[in-house]
Structure formats: C-alpha cells, structure tokens
Amino acid sequence: MNKIFETPIYGYQRSPDQDAPAPVRHQVIIIGAGPVGLAAAIDxxxxxxxxLVLDDNDKVSFGSRAICFAKRPLEILDRLGCGQPMVDKGVVWNLGKVFFDDRKVFEFDLLPEKGHQRPAFxxxxxxxxxxxxxxxxxELQSEGAPIEIRGRNKVEAIGTHHDHVKLEVETPEGSYTVEADWLVACDGAGSPTRRMMGLDFVGRVFEDNFLIADVIMEADFPTERWFWFDPPFNKGQSALLHKQPDGVWRIDLQLGWDIDKEREKRxxxxxxxxxxxxxxxxxFELEWVSIYTFQCRRMEKFRHGRVIFAGDAAHQVSPFGARGANSGLQDTDNLCWKLKMVIDGNAPESLLDSYDVERVHGADENILNSSRSTDFITPKSEMSRVLRDAVLDLSEQYEFARPLVNSGRLSVPCTYDGSPLNSADALGGPDRTRPGAPCPDAPLGxxxxxxxxxxxxxxxxIDADAPDVIEEDGxxxxxxxxxxxxxxxxxxKRRYLGDCDSGVYLIRPDQHVAARRPSFDENQFRHAIRRATGKDLQ
Structure with a gap:
C-alpha cells in the first residue's frame, strides 16, 4: 500500500484561536483541504x-480517486503556480480508443490542433x-502569503449571519469557535456544510454500480484511454483502462444493478x-478498490448569503468524462477573483451572484453531458441497447456514426453564454472567442x-490601437x-480575429472574454469594465 496515504502532511497543531477570549474573525474560511479547497486557498x-483552511483529516486522499486532468484546469493550475509539477509527473495523453466486443471501432484525438502549451489531458x-x-x-507561506491549513479541525456547527458566518470546530484538544467574513464549502459530495444548513441536491441517481480499481503492474498497453462496450471479459457491461504514473493502472468495470457492494470489493x-x-x-497488486454509482445532481443555488459552495459539495457527475475535479477547479477559478474584488471594495457584493449564474450553467452543462453518457453506457431498455449497439457497429466503418458514440464526453471548458457580465458582441469574430468564452492558448514565438x-x-x-492603461472606478x-x-x-489570427483584420478584447482575471470589438472605443470598453465587475449590469 502506498505510504503517502498514511503520512500527515498538515498535522494538527494548536492554534491561537483556541485560546482567544472571543471568536477570531477571518476574511475567508474554506472547509475541505481536497483539490478544490486547496486551489481556492492558493488563488x-x-x-x-x-x-484559513479547515479539514477533519490531515493527509492526502486515500486512493487515487480523480485521475484525469484536462487542458483548461492545467492552465488554471499554471496560474496558481503548480501546473508544471502536475505535467512533469503525470502521464500525458491525447488519444482515445473505443472497442465493441473485441473490435476497435474507432479512435479519436482530443487535441488535433497545435499551438497549445498544455496537453489535452x-x-x-x-x-x-x-x-x-x-x-x-x-511555498506561498514562506513568501508571506496569509494562508493557514489546520488538520484535524472538524466543523461541527455553522451559524449564518448577514455579515459573517460562525463555526464550531472540534479538535483533538476540544472545541472552539471561529468566525469568517466569507465561508467557502469545498467539503465533498457528502458535504457536512450542506447538511448542517439543511440544503440538498436535485437531479438523478443511477442504479448501475461500477468497480473502480487502481492496479500496480508492468504492462505494455499504450498511453491512451481505452473504453470497451460489451467486452468478452465483462459481457453485457462496459470497461475502462487508463495509465497512471508509477506503474499504476486505473480499471473501471461495470457490475450491474443488484449487487452486494462490500462483497464485490473483497x-x-x-x-x-x-x-x-x-x-x-x-x-498485479491492488492499490485501491471502491464501488461507485453514477450521480448527476447539483444544489439549486451555489451561493447562500455568506456561504458559497464549490466542487463536489455543489454538484456531482458521473466519473466518465473527467468532469468532477476539472469542473471544481473551474468553480474556484470563477469565484476567487470576484471574492477578492468584493473584499477589497472594488465590486458590489452582488458580483458573487454571477458566480452562481455562471457555475450553475457550467454544472448543468456537465450534468447534461454526463447523463447522456450514462444513458448510452448503461441502456435502460432493450430497445435502447439495440440502438446503441447499431451505432457502435456503424462507427467501425462510417464517420457519421462516430459522434453518436458516447463513452463519456470528456471535459471541456465552459463558455458562459448569457452571463450578466458579458458585453454584447456587435461586430463579429470567431465563435470560439465570443464573450463568455475561455481564451484559447496561442503560440507567441x-x-x-x-x-x-x-x-x-x-x-x-491585436493589430489595433488603444491606451496602455485604462482606470475605471478603481x-x-x-x-x-x-x-x-x-x-x-x-x-x-485564426483563434482571435477570424476574418477580421484587428481585434480588441477585455479579458477577465479568469481568462474568460468579457467584451470583444474589432477596434477600441473608450466609452464601450469603460462600460464593459463596469459590467464585468458587476457595477453596471442591465
């Protein structure tokens, strides 16, 4: 068993807050030191x-859990200063193959165009x-950044107020009370924060069960995503194979509906x-085994006053498509610049409502894709299975059928169409860089x-004149x-100008387009700045 699971990396230490005569107030408290909570803290x-990050554990997660990290989250991690170690250690892949029975019916390339710093996955x-x-x-702490992680600090109760949140925290040395101007709940799918606040998910829970196993072995399989429908070794079901570092391979096997989960994990x-x-x-050697079911659900709202939910605490999708951790990182990417602006008094508190609008839109997009994948992978009727198998047969020889095959629509960045922060795109340009879209990378020498x-x-x-600096309301x-x-x-030119000869873009701190025009107009871009910061919404 990998010893990293057993080693505390943010072990318990008594904090001054535990001896303070009155509850200490912090600007932001994050519950959960998983990937989403830590990313928010860094940002x-x-x-x-x-x-301040509070976590009832003091170690990394047991088992590899999330393993697929897409290009957009890697770009976000670059901004956070930890993208390169991920890429250096990770197994890079762009190619996927789909099998039906024992036949390869087609393959796909997730990054067919060049000119990106980061790989597809x-x-x-x-x-x-x-x-x-x-x-x-x-590293940031050594540079003076105001971040603290407290392991084995379990939040037991939450009280919400109009201008702060109060938390009761249990530790190995007893409980204490602490306050936060803002609370960000990143405490996972079973979120105790959500439960303590009497909130719940809406959506679908699927009946099928899947075995997930991380296996240590020496194997000569290529570095690709392999997905089987109805394979000889798991008839009537599906299977997935992924390579990880250190000779670890991820295997998913569909098991069906009515199973004894504890027995199947033995x-x-x-x-x-x-x-x-x-x-x-x-x-081979087993490193980690679990049983999971598909859940495609979300909270109705992600913001509840001074409490904001992110990651699995806010939404859940099936693991096929790698949309869980990837979408959680996009949550924090969307939230943190807005929270900073509100804290500094440079934006109204209502700017945070746009986090709810934009990331609920992102969650709905992920849930739709994930639900469709699940329905294709696990047909709910015999007719559905006949149609699915016909599509798989046709895809072996006919290009038109391949887009209909759904082994998990893999994570792509969300475009915030309809966001209140977007300015109107009056004069064309490429669709992929319209307002609301994430900026695609491009080579510059x-x-x-x-x-x-x-x-x-x-x-x-781009080939347009404009002032070197604009200052608008702070x-x-x-x-x-x-x-x-x-x-x-x-x-x-292809990604940002298209048929235009020039272009001017207002880019948000999270690298999403706020406004776009072929040339600079001062009044229009000043209005766009106010709109993108929540000050001039219509």
Whole structure:
C-alpha cells in the first residue's frame, strides 16, 4: 500500500484561536483541504486575501480517486503556480480508443490542433495532486502569503449571519469557535456544510454500480484511454483502462444493478475479474478498490448569503468524462477573483451572484453531458441497447456514426453564454472567442498567450490601437499589444480575429472574454469594465 496515504502532511497543531477570549474573525474560511479547497486557498492567498483552511483529516486522499486532468484546469493550475509539477509527473495523453466486443471501432484525438502549451489531458493520482497543492501552499507561506491549513479541525456547527458566518470546530484538544467574513464549502459530495444548513441536491441517481480499481503492474498497453462496450471479459457491461504514473493502472468495470457492494470489493472477488480482463499470467497488486454509482445532481443555488459552495459539495457527475475535479477547479477559478474584488471594495457584493449564474450553467452543462453518457453506457431498455449497439457497429466503418458514440464526453471548458457580465458582441469574430468564452492558448514565438493573461483584467489588442492603461472606478486594466506578425503559425489570427483584420478584447482575471470589438472605443470598453465587475449590469 502506498505510504503517502498514511503520512500527515498538515498535522494538527494548536492554534491561537483556541485560546482567544472571543471568536477570531477571518476574511475567508474554506472547509475541505481536497483539490478544490486547496486551489481556492492558493488563488486567494496569491492575491493577499487572508484564508484559513479547515479539514477533519490531515493527509492526502486515500486512493487515487480523480485521475484525469484536462487542458483548461492545467492552465488554471499554471496560474496558481503548480501546473508544471502536475505535467512533469503525470502521464500525458491525447488519444482515445473505443472497442465493441473485441473490435476497435474507432479512435479519436482530443487535441488535433497545435499551438497549445498544455496537453489535452494528463493522468495523475489525486494524492500527488493534493501533495503538490500543499507544497505550493508551503511555498506561498514562506513568501508571506496569509494562508493557514489546520488538520484535524472538524466543523461541527455553522451559524449564518448577514455579515459573517460562525463555526464550531472540534479538535483533538476540544472545541472552539471561529468566525469568517466569507465561508467557502469545498467539503465533498457528502458535504457536512450542506447538511448542517439543511440544503440538498436535485437531479438523478443511477442504479448501475461500477468497480473502480487502481492496479500496480508492468504492462505494455499504450498511453491512451481505452473504453470497451460489451467486452468478452465483462459481457453485457462496459470497461475502462487508463495509465497512471508509477506503474499504476486505473480499471473501471461495470457490475450491474443488484449487487452486494462490500462483497464485490473483497480481493478474492476483485482479482478474478481483473484476471479475466488482463490475463491469468499478468502479475498485479491492488492499490485501491471502491464501488461507485453514477450521480448527476447539483444544489439549486451555489451561493447562500455568506456561504458559497464549490466542487463536489455543489454538484456531482458521473466519473466518465473527467468532469468532477476539472469542473471544481473551474468553480474556484470563477469565484476567487470576484471574492477578492468584493473584499477589497472594488465590486458590489452582488458580483458573487454571477458566480452562481455562471457555475450553475457550467454544472448543468456537465450534468447534461454526463447523463447522456450514462444513458448510452448503461441502456435502460432493450430497445435502447439495440440502438446503441447499431451505432457502435456503424462507427467501425462510417464517420457519421462516430459522434453518436458516447463513452463519456470528456471535459471541456465552459463558455458562459448569457452571463450578466458579458458585453454584447456587435461586430463579429470567431465563435470560439465570443464573450463568455475561455481564451484559447496561442503560440507567441517561444512563449504562449495564456500566461500573459493570468490573474488580472487585460485589454488584449491585436493589430489595433488603444491606451496602455485604462482606470475605471478603481479598476486598473493594462494593455497587452500583439500583432499577427508575432505568430508565424497564424493560430493567433485564426483563434482571435477570424476574418477580421484587428481585434480588441477585455479579458477577465479568469481568462474568460468579457467584451470583444474589432477596434477600441473608450466609452464601450469603460462600460464593459463596469459590467464585468458587476457595477453596471442591465
């Protein structure tokens, strides 16, 4: 068993708050030191926001859990200062293959275009991810960032007020009370915060059960995503194979509806199933085993006054499609710049309502895709199965059928169409960079575009004139002036200009487009800045 599971990395230490005569107030308290909570802490801490992370554990997560991290979350992690360790350790992949019975019916490339700094996906065990995030927290702490993690500090009660939140916290040395101006709940799918506040999910729970196993073995399978429908080793069901670092392989096997979950997790039952898949002669060791069911659900609202939910605490999807941790990182990416602006008095508190609007939209998009994947992978009627199998048969020879095959629509960044923060796009440009869209990367000689757009409002001009700085009601926006001549590959023109000769973009701190026009108009862009910061919504 991997010893990293057993080693405390933010062990319990008594804090001054426990001896204070009155509850100590913190700017932001985050409940949960998983990937989403730690990412939020790093994001806020980098901006100088005082943040306290409370977790009832003191170690990384047991088992690898989330393993697939998509390009957009890797770009977010670059901004947080910990993307490179992820890519260095992770297994990079772009290619997926789909099998029906024992036939490969087609394959797909998730990153068919060049000119991106990050790959389509990496596979990396969640315990490494959490370790790298904690390392980044320690690095920021050494630089004076106001971040603190308290392990074995379990929140037992929450009281909400109009201007703060009060928490009762249990520790190995007794309980204490602490307060927060803002509380961010990142405490997972079973969120105690959600339960304590009397809130619940809406959505679907699917009946099928899946065995998930991380297996240590030496194997010569390629670094690809392999998905089987009705394989010989798991007839009538499905299977998935992924490679991870350190010789660990992720295997998912569909088990069906009416099973004894505890019995199915026992090694004496797991090992024969894996031998059927891998062969009797393959030697392997079980690192982690679990049973899960699909759940496609979310809270009705993610913001409840001074309490804001993110990650699995706010929404759940099936693991096929890698939309769980990836969407959680996009939650924090959306939230933290807004929270910073509200705390600093540079935006109204109502700006946080746009987090709810935009990330509920993102959750609904993920739930829709995840539900469709689940219905295709696990047909609910014989007719549905006949239709699905016909699509799989046709996909082997006919291109038109391949988009209909759904083995999990893999995570892509969300475009916030209809967001109240978007300014109207009056005069064209590429659809992929319309207001609300995440900025695609582009090569700039030996550099890339996205690192130049990180963490601040930016006025991006491409072959267009504009002031070097705009200041609007306390918001400073600096210009990044580029030309299509900076990129001989012409990807910058394709992704940002299309048929236009020039373009001017207002880019948000989370690298989403707020406004776009072919040329600079001062009044329009000042209005766009106010709208994007919640000050001039219509």
């Amino acid at each position: 806020l801490g980098q901006q100088g926001v005082e943040v 990496i596979n990396l065990q969640q315990y490494y991810f959490e370790e790298y995030l904690v390392n980044r927290v320690r 090694p004496e039952n797991v090992i024969p199933r894996l031998k059927q898949m891998l062969g009797e002669d393959v030697e 030996d550099e890339f575009l996205l690192p130049k757009l990180a963490g601040k409002f930016t006025l991006l001009t 918001i400073r926006v600096e210009r990044l002036a580029l030309s299509v001549k900076d990129d001989p590959t012409l990807e910058l």
